Amino acid sequence: MRHGKYPLIITFLVPPLILYGVFVLSPYLQAFQISTTDWLGFSADANSVGLDNFVRLFKDDYIWNALKNNAIMLAVVPVVTIALGLFFATMLNMGGRGGRAGVAGVRGTATYRLVYFFPQVLSVVIIAIIWREIYHPNAGLLNSALKAFGINGPAWLGDPRTAFWCVLAVMVWANVGFYVVLFGAAMQAIPKDIYEAALLDGASRSVTLRRITIPLLWDTVQVAWIYLAIAALDGFILVQQMTDGGPNFSSDVIGLRMYNTAFGTDTRFGYASAIGVVMFFLTLSVAVLALRASRRDRIEFS
Amino acid sequence: MTLLETEASPAKAGPGADRPPRREWGVANVFSHGFLFLWALLTTLPLLWVTLSSFKDNDEILTDPWGLPGALRFDNWRRAWTEAHIGQYFFNSAVVVAGSLTLTMLFGATAAYVFARYEFRFRQVFYYLFVGGMMFPVFLALVPLFFVVRDAGLLATWRGLILVYAAYSLPFTVFFLTAFFRTLPQTVAEAALIDGCGHFRLFFRVMLPMARPGLISVAIFNFLSQWNQFILPQVLMQGDDSRWVLAQGLSALALSQGYHADYSGLFAGLTIAMLPVLGVYILFQRQIQSGLTAGQLK
Numbered sequence: 001m002r003h004g005k006y007p008l009i010i011t012f013l014v015p016p017l018i019l020y021g022v023f024v025l026s027p028y029l030q031a032f033q034i035s036t037t038d039w040l041g042f043s044a045d046a047n048s049v050g051l052d053n054f055v056r057l058f059k060d061d062y063i064w065n066a067l068k069n070n071a072i073m074l075a076v077v078p079v080v081t082i083a084l085g086l087f088f089a090t091m092l093n094m095g096g097r098g099g100r101a102g103v104a105g106v107r108g109t110a111t112y113r114l115v116y117f118f119p120q121v122l123s124v125v126i127i128a129i130i131w132r133e134i135y136h137p138n139a140g141l142l143n144s145a146l147k148a149f150g151i152n153g154p155a156w157l158g159d160p161r162t163a164f165w166c167v168l169a170v171m172v173w174a175n176v177g178f179y180v181v182l183f184g185a186a187m188q189a190i191p192k193d194i195y196e197a198a199l200l201d202g203a204s205r206s207v208t209l210r211r212i213t214i215p216l217l218w219d220t221v222q223v224a225w226i227y228l229a230i231a232a233l234d235g236f237i238l239v240q241q242m243t244d245g246g247p248n249f250s251s252d253v254i255g256l257r258m259y260n261t262a263f264g265t266d267t268r269f270g271y272a273s274a275i276g277v278v279m280f281f282l283t284l285s286v287a288v289l290a291l292r293a294s295r296r297d298r299i300e301f302s
Numbered sequence: 303m304t305l306l307e308t309e310a311s312p313a314k315a316g317p318g319a320d321r322p323p324r325r326e327w328g329v330a331n332v333f334s335h336g337f338l339f340l341w342a343l344l345t346t347l348p349l350l351w352v353t354l355s356s357f358k359d360n361d362e363i364l365t366d367p368w369g370l371p372g373a374l375r376f377d378n379w380r381r382a383w384t385e386a387h388i389g390q391y392f393f394n395s396a397v398v399v400a401g402s403l404t405l406t407m408l409f410g411a412t413a414a415y416v417f418a419r420y421e422f423r424f425r426q427v428f429y430y431l432f433v434g435g436m437m438f439p440v441f442l443a444l445v446p447l448f449f450v451v452r453d454a455g456l457l458a459t460w461r462g463l464i465l466v467y468a469a470y471s472l473p474f475t476v477f478f479l480t481a482f483f484r485t486l487p488q489t490v491a492e493a494a495l496i497d498g499c500g501h502f503r504l505f506f507r508v509m510l511p512m513a514r515p516g517l518i519s520v521a522i523f524n525f526l527s528q529w530n531q532f533i534l535p536q537v538l539m540q541g542d543d544s545r546w547v548l549a550q551g552l553s554a555l556a557l558s559q560g561y562h563a564d565y566s567g568l569f570a571g572l573t574i575a576m577l578p579v580l581g582v583y584i585l586f587q588r589q590i591q592s593g594l595t596a597g598q599l600k
Binding site: 004005009011016017019022023024025026028034091092113116118123129132133134138141173178230233234269276279287 | 342365366416420422533553568
């Protein structure tokens with residue numbers, strides 16, 4: 001494979017590399033440089049202000065408010081999504097009584113798997129608008145259902161006490177299906193002999209789940225954890241489209257803070273980039289922490 | 303979660319002897335079936351509701367959210383398609399995604415092939431440079447990206463959007479396809495080279511056809527994520543609304559609905575945007591699910 005491989009390597013690698021370098025790598029790198037300036041965009045003069053932006057960021061109450069919401073998302077969304085995903089995947093793949101070693105899905109597994117995945121293929125914007133209408137205080141599905149029971153529902157997205165949690169619920173709603181399928185695929189990869197052996201040894205279903213399925217699924221759970229953690233730190237399109245951070249900043253998140261600082265009412269690009277840089281390191285450390293915290297010995301079956 | 307192994311009681315085994323000895327419906331099973339069904343309802347009901355509401359008039363929508371539409375008012379759809387420009391946005395999205403998907407697949411496949419099959423200096427460095435882009439949310443790069451695109455004179459153009467979509471799809475595409483090209487048997491390539499096949503011909507005539515399943519999976523994945531993309535056009539296509547893509551158009555429609563109070567038009571627009579994607583998904587369910595999840599399992 002040696003003769004004349006370089007022409008191919010160069011023609012195949014250089015164009016993608018240029019595209020990637022110009023539109024992905026260089027923006028990420030520039031963000032660091034811009035974050036140390038007071039640049040307001042549209043004019044060439046940007047003064048270097050050193051770490052002023054970061055100092056200001058530390059004292060910015062809006063930032064802390066947004067970060068607090070991100071922290072709640074980070075604590076709630078992965079746990080709830082993974083728990084629901086594992087539960088449904090277990091039911092769908094081994095909830096039934098038939099099959100070898102009692103490992104078979106319940107009736108209608110195929111339909112459930114089809115339906116659960118629906119939110120995953122829709123644009124976040126569509127999901128956000130649909131739920132905004134469902135949460136609508138008068139004409140929404142939710143409140144008119146409550147009214148049938150004689151309950152006057154809250155304003156949901158219009159109420160600072162509930163708005164954030166409504167968005168959070170939609171985030172879980174949109175993600176669960178994906179992880180049901182992901183965990184399902186991983187469960188299918190576990191050899192059936194293991195379950196047969198466990199069944200012969202008289203292991204009950206819950207023991208089988210706790211001692212066999214979940215440990216063997218751990219790698220996948222770990223991946224899910226990292227992805228959901230990153231999603232929880234982002235999640236800003238959903239928030240922007242559902243509440244725009246309101247009412248009264250009660251559902252604000254850090255991504256939205258950055259977006260509005262740069263492209264909203266003002267164009268403080270330097271400050272926005274500083275927020276971006278902080279997010280960069282936060283995302284990185286959360287990913288590393290998630291990896292560390294969930295690290296266990298890898299189990300491989302041949 | 304009480305998933306206890308409850309054997310069928312022997313008393314009941316008598317009359318139903320032709321049925322499997324284990325009964326499917328225990329108490330635990332009814333309980334968990336209930337949950338499964340509840341979640342299925344929770345995912346389908348909103349979508350069904352939007353579709354039904356797209357046939358209602360404003361009055362029905364506002365006074366009776368749970369009711370059925372009095373008539374099939376396709377006029378709502380027409381209004382959304384023409385007056386709210388959903389048709390135009392649909393077309394724009396199709397043009398942009400057709401361009402960006404082609405570019406993504408071409409660049410992704412060639413780069414991945416080189417990473418998977420050839421030894422050269424700094425290969426690992428380049429590979430991790432590419433794949434590292436998967437780790438970080440797009441919005442971290444938004445501000446500088448806006449200026450990169452502006453300085454290239456590509457702001458509010460489809461060309462610019464196509465290039466940017468392709469660039470941001472490359473990390474996952476390269477990652478996925480590199481793994482895929484590695485699984486293809488080495489011997490076929492060697493035989494072709496010995497027979498005097500050139501490196502370029504080898505790629506286009508032998509390796510690319512062999513990689514088809516992988517290419518299809520990743521193409522579907524990229525199609526969905528590019529079709530649903532919102533934040534990149536939101537930043538890069540500001541202004542000129544005749545070039546907006548579908549997600550942008552819907553977001554604007556939802557905003558303006560606040561002023562015009564055209565609820566039925568909004569629901570019709572949502573339905574028009576939603577149904578094709580769901581249709582494609584139902585047709586290619588297996589490929590889409592495995593395509594979307596396979597990458598994360600590596």
